Amino acid sequence: MNKFYKISILIGILFSNLFASGSELGQLPLFSVLPFAGILLSIAVLPLVNPHFWEYNFGKISALWSILFFIPFWYSFGTQIAFTELFHVLLLEYIPFILLLLALFVISGGIRLKGSLIGSPILNTIFLLIGTAIASWMGTTGAAMLLIRPLIRANKWRKKKVHIFVFFIFLVANIGGSLSPLGDPPLFLGFLKGVDFFWTTTNLLYPMLIAASMLIIIFYTVDNFYYKKEVHQMPSKKGEKEKISLDGKINLLFLLGVIFFVLLSGIWKPHMYINFMHIHLELQNIVRDVALLGLTFLSVKYTKIEIRSANGFTWFPIEEVAKLFVGIFITIIPAIAILKAGSDGALAVIVDSTQNIDGSPNNMMYFWLTGILSSFLDNAPTYLVFFNAAGGNAMELMTTHSNTLLAISCGAVFMGANTYIGNAPNFMVRAIAEENGIEMPSFFGYMVWSTLILIPVFIFISMLFF
Numbered sequence: 357m358n359k360f361y362k363i364s365i366l367i368g369i370l371f372s373n374l375f376a377s378g379s380e381l382g383q384l385p386l387f388s389v390l391p392f393a394g395i396l397l398s399i400a401v402l403p404l405v406n407p408h409f410w411e412y413n414f415g416k417i418s419a420l421w422s423i424l425f426f427i428p429f430w431y432s433f434g435t436q437i438a439f440t441e442l443f444h445v446l447l448l449e450y451i452p453f454i455l456l457l458l459a460l461f462v463i464s465g466g467i468r469l470k471g472s473l474i475g476s477p478i479l480n481t482i483f484l485l486i487g488t489a490i491a492s493w494m495g496t497t498g499a500a501m502l503l504i505r506p507l508i509r510a511n512k513w514r515k516k517k518v519h520i521f522v523f524f525i526f527l528v529a530n531i532g533g534s535l536s537p538l539g540d541p542p543l544f545l546g547f548l549k550g551v552d553f554f555w556t557t558t559n560l561l562y563p564m565l566i567a568a569s570m571l572i573i574i575f576y577t578v579d580n581f582y583y584k585k586e587v588h589q590m591p592s593k594k595g596e597k598e599k600i601s602l603d604g605k606i607n608l609l610f611l612l613g614v615i616f617f618v619l620l621s622g623i624w625k626p627h628m629y630i631n632f633m634h635i636h637l638e639l640q641n642i643v644r645d646v647a648l649l650g651l652t653f654l655s656v657k658y659t660k661i662e663i664r665s666a667n668g669f670t671w672f673p674i675e676e677v678a679k680l681f682v683g684i685f686i687t688i689i690p691a692i693a694i695l696k697a698g699s700d701g702a703l704a705v706i707v708d709s710t711q712n713i714d715g716s717p718n719n720m721m722y723f724w725l726t727g728i729l730s731s732f733l734d735n736a737p738t739y740l741v742f743f744n745a746a747g748g749n750a751m752e753l754m755t756t757h758s759n760t761l762l763a764i765s766c767g768a769v770f771m772g773a774n775t776y777i778g779n780a781p782n783f784m785v786r787a788i789a790e791e792n793g794i795e796m797p798s799f800f801g802y803m804v805w806s807t808l809i810l811i812p813v814f815i816f817i818s819m820l821f822f
Contacts, residue, residue, distance in 0.1 A: 386703075388690035391425035395683050396732065399777065400799035414676065418683030425687045436634075441689055443633045449737070450685040452645055453541070454678050456618065457497055457780055459648040459655075463610045464501035465669040466659035468603040473510035477580040480520055481572060483507050484527050488568050491532030492539035492557075494611060495618075500529045500781040505667050508792045516582040518796060521789045522805050523575040527568060529781035530773035534564040534766070537622065538615060540779070542730070542739035542768035546761075547622050549743065550750030556765060559758065563766050563817055570813050604663045610651045617647040673787035677780055684777065688733055695729070695741045707745055717746060719822040723763035727771030727814065731778045739768040763822050770814060774806045775799070 398417050402410040410417075430438040473479060483503055491499035507524065511517045533539030535557045537547035543556050602608075621644035628639040694703050710721045722742055730738045742764045746753060753761040772779035776786055776799055786796045797805060 384690045384694055386694070388425070388429075389687075389694070391421045392684070392687035392691055394424065395421040395680075395687055396777065399680065404798050415679035418680050422683045422686045425689070429689070440634050442686065444635050445685050445689060446682075447632070447635055447637060448641075450682055452641065453685075453736075453780070454681065455645050455648045455652075456495070456614070457677060457784075458674055459614050459652045460495055460498040460611075461501050461674045461784065462652045463607045463614065463655045464498055465505075465667055466604040466607040466655050466663055467502055467611075468663050468667050469503075469506040470599075470601045470603060473506060473600075474513070477576055477583050479510060480507070480579055481576050483510075484523060484572060484575060487524065487528030488532035491528055492535035494615060495538055496529050496533035496540055496779065497781045497784070498611060498614070499532060500524070500785055503528065504785055504788050505669075508668075508789065508794070512792075514582070515586060518794065519575070519578050519582070519805075521785060521794060521796065522802065523571060523578075525782050525785050526571055526773045526806075526810060527575075529785055530779050531564060531567055531571070531770055534560040534769050538618060540769045540772070541736040543765060544618070544622065545736050545740055546743065546750070546765065549740075549748070551754060551761070555754050555761075559762050560765060560769075563762070563770075563821055566820070567770060567813055567817055570816070571809070574809060603666075604659050606658055607655055610655050613651045614648060617644045617651075620644065668788075668792060670791060672791065673784045676787050677783050680777075680783070681780065688737075691733055692737045692741065695738070696744075710742065710745055717757060717760040719759050719763040720818055722746065722760055723767045723818050723822050726764045726767030727774070728767075730768045731771050731774035735768045735772050735778065739764060742767075759822065766817065766821070770817070771810075773810055774803065776802055 395418060398414075398421065402414075402417070426438065426442065429441075483506075487499045487503045490502075494502070504521075504524065507520065511520055514520075530540075533543070537544040537551075537553060537556065539556075543551075546556070547553060621640045624640045626639050629636040630639075630642070631637075695707065697704075699708055706725060710718050710725060712718050726738060726742045743753070743761075746757060746760045746764065773782070776782045786802075789796050796802070
């Protein structure tokens with residue numbers, strides 16, 4: 357691998373002139389997004405071609421694509437711009453992102469739902485309904501990590517069960533997070549930009565309910581079909597039944613702490629910051645991130661190891677997300693910069709398509725473009741790009757152009773379910789399921805599921821609302 361690192365650096369130097377074809381960051385050529393495309397293809401193809409190699413080298417592969425982007429970027433724009441952009445994405449986006457995921461992953465992994473649960477269409481549907489309901493208030497990651505393990509245990513006896521966890525990703529890890537800024541990062545960024553906390557609750561309620569209801573009906577139909585074929589293999593209900601209860605209740609307090617500090621960082625504005633590499637590290641965000649680390653530590657310290665063992669808790673899912681997403685966050689820099697350039701960038705045709713001929717917003721395009729790009733790019737900065745393209749005035753977007761903000765919000769949150777990388781909990785659910793012996797679909801296989809099931813639902817939503 358060391359030779360490959362050297363080759364990647366050499367290739368980066370050779371390609372540096374191609375990166376430099378634009379004098380400004382927003383004028384980077386489309387060629388500059390190839391490392392990002394490379395890491396996506398690696399995630400999609402390598403686990404299929406050589407799963408053993410991928411399992412032991414995914415972190416190195418993520419680093420290689422990061423180098424292939426950063427070396428020519430550095431050569432073309434110089435040390436100050438290159439490292440300012442690098443530290444900006446790491447300090448203001450990646451580290452807060454991964455610390456929040458880490459806290460929710462560790463804390464929810466210390467909560468064990470006990471009880472004699474046997475997977476049936478009714479029970480599984482109840483799980484999905486509960487997860488969808490709580491995702492907006494404890495985050496899609498928190499809800500997914502809290503419920504995924506008991507759902508796996510309840511369905512351990514089932515042979516045909518992949519669909520259960522695919523729909524779990526659709527609903528609990530994505531669409532369920534529509535109703536508050538705590539639910540999904542794009543909505544939290546909108547909150548920081550001035551969108552009222554309960555604007556999302558009132559305005560996204562009907563699209564969320566319709567999308568979730570359609571998916572619940574489809575899920576129950578599919579699950580019931582497979583269940584009837586396997587019901588004769590269902591474990592006997594005779595014998596001693598374990599009452600439903602919770603172990604590790606102290607983690608519920610830590611979970612409330614996470615919600616409190618995340619919300620505090622959006623409300624408390626002390627106007628104090630540390631300046632590092634031309635980056636303002638605001639006090640409220642530093643407090644939030646330190647608090648998240650502290651709550652993670654407290655969860656590890658005060659949760660009995662037996663609870664985590666019974667939960668099948670391991671560090672691999674968060675390790676995989678951390679290593680892959682640092683590469684995604686770095687290589688995504690040119691894609692976001694080009695989109696931010698709007699009509700002056702290489703993707704001007706995409707940005708310009710959000711406006712009608714008379715200058716009014718094309719809400720249908722806002723929904724689909726925000727959604728499709730959020731499926732492959734980080735949905736938080738993609739939300740901001742189109743938020744700013746629509747004017748960037750929160751008060752105006754909540755009133756005069758409320759349907760435009762609705763389209764952007766729904767696209768960013770709903771379509772994070774289209775791919776494994778659309779939202780971080782997707783990856784974590786897949787990793788935990790595979791750790792427990794469930795053969796989840798490949799990257800492209802999952803996209804077949806989302807295309808066949810989600811896209812028709814989104815078409816209906818877009819025709820109904822936009």
